[in-house]
Amino acid sequence: MKEEAHVTRYLLSGVMHIAVLGAVVRMMYIGGVIDLMESYYDAWAPWVVPCGLLETKEYVIFSEHIVGRYGMVAGGIHVRGEIIAGTFLGRQGLNRSLILERLVGSKKSSSIHILDYKDYVVGPGLIDVHVHMNDPGRADWETMYQATQAAAAGGVTMVVDMPLNSDPVTTTKKRVLEKIRIGAGKNSSFVQVGVWAGLVPENAGNPSVLKGLVRAGAFGFKAFMAHSGINDFEKVSIDDIEAALPVIRSLDVPLLVHAELELDEEEAHAHLQKDLYSSWLQIRPPEMERRAVQQLIDALEKLEKTSTNEKKGFRIHVVHISDDKALQMIVDAKKRHLPITVETCPHYLLFSKEMIPKGATEFKCAPPIRDAENRDALRRGVLRGDIDGMSSDHSPSPESMKMKDTGDFLNSWGGISVVQYSLPATWESLVSADPSVSPFVLHAAFSGFPASLIGMEHLKGRISDGKHADLVVWDPKSNADTSREGCYQTQKLSPYMGRAMRGKIVSTFVMGSMVYDSGVGVSATSCGTSIAKK
Secondary structure, eight states: OOOHHHHEEEEHHHHHHHHHHHHHHHHHHHHTHHHHHHHHHHHOOTOOOOOOOOOOOOOEEEEEEOOOOOSSSEEEEETTTOOOEEEESSSTTTTHHHHHHHHHHHHTTTSSSEEEEETSEEEOOEEEEEOOOOOOOOOOOOOOHHHHHHHHHHHHEEEEOOOOOSOOSSSSSHHHHHHHHHHSSOOOOSSEEEEEEEEHHHTOOOOHHHHHHHTTTTOOOOEEEOOSTTTTOOOOOOHHHHHHHHHHHTTEEEEEOOOOOOSSSSGGGSOTTOOOHHHHHHSTTHHHHHHHHHHHHHHHHHHHHHHHOSSSEEEEEEOOOOOOOHHHHHHHHTTTTTTTEEEEEEEHHHGGOOOOOOOOOGGGGGGGOOOOHHHHHHHHHHHTTTTTTEEEOOOOOOOOGGGGTTOTTTTOOBBBBGGGGHHHHHHHHHHHHOOOHHHHHHHIIIIIIHHTTOOOOOTTTOTTTTOOOOEEEEEEEEEOOSSSSOOOOOOOOOTTOOOOOOOEEEEEEEEEEEEETTTOOOOOOOOOBBBOOO
């Protein structure tokens, strides 16, 4: 009996030590200690070959316009391996030698590689949380390799893949793991890749399945309240959402929702002229968004009555809002401290229905682009901070599915190819609304907020010591390259092609590796990988 007691005690002691060690390692990861240790290894180990367009693993970036924590500053950024090892930020005209000595010391200051971007903006890389890639199963639409190439050329350093339009869709643990494996494969991704899991009627009421999806590495869930465009990803009812919300809240992750409720008016639309954009607008009126948003707000109010435990990561996140009145409903709900946030997309800020010609199906998306007055209200929403974040809703399809030969707005694919042009399209929109706008506003919406949405604000979304060296350098005054020759997107049919938009991408850095330079193009070797939720 004594021997058995000793064995039991030793086993319990071993389990406790392992648990403590695991907790310590996790805290070291969250606190950036692991990344700091790896940065020295990456920078100084002679057998670690630099990835991308730079032949060095340690360098200093200078600029007079760096996106700081509270606004635009000047200074230097010391990159070592995959992290920002140090920053020296302040007023414009700071002495470069002084900055260099403060960052790397007097001995190294004469030998370290320097990238002086002068008057270009240096900001945290864009994190695009709304990208439809098509691996596995629909490689002819666009692969992860091709989509992330375009993202790198657009200053995007991380994308989070939607659970569709891959085939099969990402609604099981097996499919989450498969996408993570694809993104981590050799020469598969040029930027970092995360995954959303799909919330559908089949899994909405199954807590063990939902928990398994997050444990497999998904950052949260995406649901459609209207038809998704493909039959194998079913829309959910508000009852499905209410059934899943307590579990999603306990997991402390967001639920992203395509918030439109379809109207039963199909017969009334039979007479509409298919090549007129006004016909598409008539089929997708703003009431669809408003009704869906109201149901989501009601569901959150019901949930709040049953649970008062605040969760930092949990919220309903309404994607691609296109209606200003629906936006105001969300703004009012936030004032009541309901856990709800909202994003919009560049096409809702840049375009209006008045700009869309007959048969120009490259503009078709859901919800639709609305009138100029509504567009201007959305622009003000971004400038005021009422709209929390930006995303591309990059949704390519084969050109034949856009039905350009007939200009059929009613039956063509509802998605826009945009991931390469999100930064200039957003910047052009904001400058048009307010010529004095700061690049800080763009990066707050397209870098900072998305980092918090996926629970990675401790490592991404801002330029500061210890964070990942995910950076974009861009020229706010020069036009972006929107030529067909400069387009990395597989599907070239896009309303952004050939359009003059300020915000030229100069360089993109992913985890310290330069993956794009405007003078060279995208790196021949991919430097990205998958990131799973920890």
